[in-house]
Amino acid sequence: MIDVTITRNETGLIRSFSISGHAFFAERGKDIVCAGASAVSIGAINAIHEMTGVVPLTEIDYDEGLLRCEIQDNLPAQEREKIQVLLEGxxxxxxTIEEEYGQHIRITFKNQEVE
Known part of the structure; x- marks a missing residue:
């Protein structure tokens, strides 16, 4: 199963997300759930960089099926707003993928821990 965890800060903005695991919907190379989740998440990271110039902090391990992305604090308001639109998208x-293929992908939310 693909586990998606979205972390929001105290004001409800998406601060980070992680995606881990494998869908096992179909054999490697034909797994539309994995391909869809990968395309959406990597596309969001690429769009953030292209549209705002911000390079999110990322960790990727394709073999383990892991993608982590963290948005830096203290960004200018205009960039932060664009990033939030992209992350909410x-x-x-x-x-939508979860609604159709819920046996293979699960989204959970957590609140950012205040230091």
């Missing part, structure tokens, strides 16, 4: 796309 990513969430709704992943939610």
């Amino acid at each position: 990513m969430y709704f796309q992943l939610k």
Whole structure:
């Protein structure tokens, strides 16, 4: 199963997300659930960079099926707003995949821990 965890800060903004695991919907190379989740999440990261110039902190391990993305603090308001639109769009796309293939992908939320 693909596990998606979206972390929101105290004001409800998406601060980070992680995607781990494998869908096992079909054999490697034909797994539309894995391909969809990968395309949506990597596309969101690429769009953030292209549209805002911000390079999110990322960790990727294709063999382990792991993608982590963290948005830096203290970004200018205009960039932060664009990034949130892109991340919320990513969430709704992943939610659509979850609604159709819920046995293979699960989205959970957590609140950012205050230091």
